[in-house]
Every structure is written in C-alpha cells, then in structure tokens.
Amino acid sequence: MNVAMNPTQTRASAGTVTKPAPGSIIFDKVSVVFEPAKLTAVSEFSLNIAPGEFVSFVGPSGCGKTTLLNFAAGLLPSGARRGTLLVNGKPPVTGSHDLAYMLARDALAPWRTALGNAELGTEVRGVPAEKRRARVLDLLEKVGLKGFENAYPKALSQGMRQRVALARTFSLDSPILLMDEPFGALDAQTKLQLEDVLLSLWQRERRTVLFITHDLSEAVSMSDRVVVMSSRPGRIIADVPITLGRPRSVRALQKEAHYHELYSQVWSKLEEGLSQ
Amino acid sequence: MTDERVWGSRKIWAARLIVLAVFFVFWEWAAHSKLIDPILIGKPTGIVQYLWQEVLVTQSLLNDFYWSMGGTMIAFVLGSVAGVLVGMLFVTSPSTEAVFNPIFTALNAMPRIALAPLFIIWFGLGLGSKVAVGFSLTFFIVLSSTVAGGRGVNPDHITLARTLGASESQIFRKFVLPSAVPVIFNGLRLGLVFALLGVIGAEIFASEHGLGQTLSVLAASFKTNGVFGIIFLLSMIGVGISWGMSSLENRLLRWR
Ligand SMILES: Nc1ncnc2c1ncn2[C@@H]1O[C@H](COP(=O)(O)OP(=O)(O)O)[C@@H](O)[C@H]1O
Ligand SMILES: [Mg+2]
16 A cells, blocks of 8 residues: 655645645545445545635546545545545544534434534534533524524424534534535525525635535635546546635625636536546 | 315214214113123123222222232333343444344244243242233333334434544434434333233233233133223223323424
C-alpha cells in the first residue's frame, strides 16, 4: 500500500502553503478500491481545499462522491484506502471533532423533539447542557424553526426535518463541514429556501464546507469552487472557480448573467466528462 | 376521508349490542326449553347469578383472582426483565447470541404447558410452579422482540453516531435502545398475556388457589355456569391487560 503520511511528501505542500492551516482538506493521489469486487470507486484524486472554502463536488451518480466524504470522515475500511488524505492536517479518524458530517437523509431520531435532535450532536460530543441548549435554540431560530422546538419529527415536513439536521450540524464546533446532498430530496422551492439558510449560516463563520450535489445550479450558486468529476472511477475533470461576490442570495443570483455563464461552463465540463 | 359505506360509531355500537342481545336471548331460550342440555352450555342468567354471588356476595372468587394475578405479575416482571437483559446481551454481543440462539430456540419449541407437571414436582403446588410456567413463556417472547428491536436500528443513526465520535455505550443508550423500545413493547404486551395463560394453565393442572384451580373444580362437578363465569372473567382480564398496555404505550411512545 502506498500510504504516505508525511505531509512534506505531498504535492499539496509544494506551493506556498508549508503547513496545513486549521480547516484545510488535502487529497493527494487518493484512490479507493473496495476489496471483495476490486471495484475502483475513486482514482488518483488530488485536490487542495483551503480553510473557509466552500467547495462542491458534482458528477454522475456512483462516481465516488460519497466515498470521498466517507474517506475524510474515517468511515472506509483501511484496506480500501490509497494515497494521502489530510483533514485539518491529520489523517482521517472516525468521529474526529474536526468534522461535522451531514448525511443525505436527515437521520433524525424519531423519539427526540426538534430541539432534542438538534442537540444530539453536541450532546454526544460532551458540550455542557446549558451551553449546547443556548447554542441550539439560537440555531433553530436561525433556520426558521422557532416555535417548533418541541415537535417530534413525524410532525415536521421534509424541509423542516432538513432544517433540524442543519441546526444539528452547525451546532458542532468543527472547522470542517461535510455535506452529502443535503437538499437532494426537497422540492425546488424548499430547496431554494434552505440553500439561502445554509449560505447565511456559513457566511457568519466561514467554515470549510465540502458539499456534494447532483444539482449544478445549486453547486454554482453556493460555492467558491465547483469540482467536476468523471463517471466511475471518479477523477477530476475540472476545478471551476466561481467568481461571484459574497454574501450571496441564491434567489437573486438567478437573474445574474455571470451566474448563468458559470453554470454553462460547469455544464459543458460535465458533458465533456460524460462523453469521454 | 370518510367512507360512506361505513356506519357512524353510534350505529355500530347499537348493532353490536343487538347482535349480542339476540345471541344471549337465543342461548337462554335454548337452555330453558332444553333444546340443548343446560349441563353442556349453562345459561346466561345462571352465569350472571354465579358471578354476582361469588364476586360480590361471598367474594370467594376475589381471593382466587388475587392469587392468579399475583402469579401473573411475578412471572411477567421476572420474565420480561430477564428477556430484555438477555436480549440486550445478544444485541451487543453477536458471539454470545451465536452460541445460545439454537439452544434457546430448542427450549422455546418445547410445549410449556407440558412442562407444568415437572415444574409442580420441582416447585410444589403453590405459586412457584405457576410463576415458572408463566416465566418460561414470557421470557422467550420478550427476548425475541428485544433482539428484533435491537437489530432494527436505522443504519443512518449508526453512521451519524460514529461520525460524531460516540462511544459504544453512547451508541447503545442514545440510538439502539430507544429505537428498540416500540418493538420491545409489542413483546411485553404479548408476554403479559402469555404470563396469564401460563399461570392459569398451571393452576388447571394442580394448584391450591387461583381462577384456574376453581375452574377445574367446577368443570369436574359439571357446574357449567361457573365455568363460563370464570372464562368470562379471564377474557375480561385479558382485554383489560391489552388495553392497559396500549394506553401505557401511547403515553410513553407519543413520538410515534
Ligand atoms: N462500502 C462499499 N463497498 C463496496 N462498494 C461500495 C461501497 N461504498 C460505495 N461503493 C461503490 O462505490 C461507487 C461509488 O459510490 P458513491 O461514492 O456512493 O457514489 P456517489 O458519487 O453517487 O455518491 C459505487 O459504485 C458504489 O456501489
Ligand atoms: Mg452519494
């Protein structure tokens, strides 16, 4: 196995950055091979994500996007991992407090109220009760769930459940947020609302976000960079900088010409990759 | 969504009462006119008279009721506590389950009522043998529902817990156990009914006290009204148990 743990050997450190800053993610020739079937999910994936960057991965279904997040979150079996991945300067560890992971499905506990669910993350990570309660109540208000603190998930709509999951994710102190198609199951209108909620939460703290989506307009409107991936085994086809100002409003962007230019640029890259 | 083919609840209750009234009047008439020998089927008025006499006047059945209920409760509590504990052990330690599962399956396949004579030899005619039969039924029911509940945990919850850095004990307390509770509750409800069944069954075999013992004495002397009276009481107890467990469940599991 070619696992190089020494950061000085990575391509990432060859530039101006000599030491990874808090919140960085560095992929260096990362490949993932699932053993029993020898299935190569990701191949030679190299990418440098700076602290505070909002980076989206787009690519056809099954190209290894979730697998890359799972690698960073320390969820992959050691036999499947190739290359070097540094999360906040360290190799991935399961349950690392450097990361908060938001799964595609909301994963709410049906036996906990909205408040209880939003608190679950900080509770598991041992934040004192009063501190986490204050933080979560504030977040629930910011995601637009004031008045629903004591509602059980069965009484919440899909969009509201995803708001609770957002509050749960943002209540964690982690410098890096991993988000795997968090709005994939929502209708267009709810999705626009939640994209703006996410952007406003992110804007305050500027944590590093690694965001997966299959929705190109979502990727372009939210991100600093959009990484376009090929179909399996996933490689990088393009790394498109999104030169739109901040703070942004996803709704307002829909009327901006530059946004549509970037959109078609990303779209043509994705098409190129599919036709290869 | 109201279905016009379904009557309102008041109409349904009225129809239900009419059906029952017709049934009991016919029964009374059949016994009274000796269409069917009353020794075989008793008589509704006779049954009411028996219950009135033994429950309210002499209160002799109350004593039996307490013995049977006491045995049922002890069997239920011991059986469920043991079932939940062993079930949780199986969930957290699959190797332990692999060792014991076939043995327990074989034990559970034994007809427990057939073991009653053996339990009577071991634990005597008193409460012990009744509790043993009830326990042997409740334990396995609660065990299997606990294992099923523990297995049924949502894999997304486990992934979330792992990314949060939850310890094994946190995963168990915050995810596995709460998600297993509704399934365990189904087992508890069934377990309570079976504890009653085991206790009454063992009392019918041989006992000093209890509704089952009184039932077998009455049957042996062809006191059919008394037999029906006790059967009626037992079914009322069963309905009460199910209703009580359901309302407890609705209160504790409001989130469902
Ligand atoms: N634990 C696993 N074992 C074997 N194969 C896997 C595993 N996880 C993912 N894969 C495979 O790896 C490929 C990439 O999956 P994934 O990362 O989920 O794709 P997506 O880009 O849609 O998120 C798929 O072909 C999938 O079947
Ligand atoms: Mg995926």
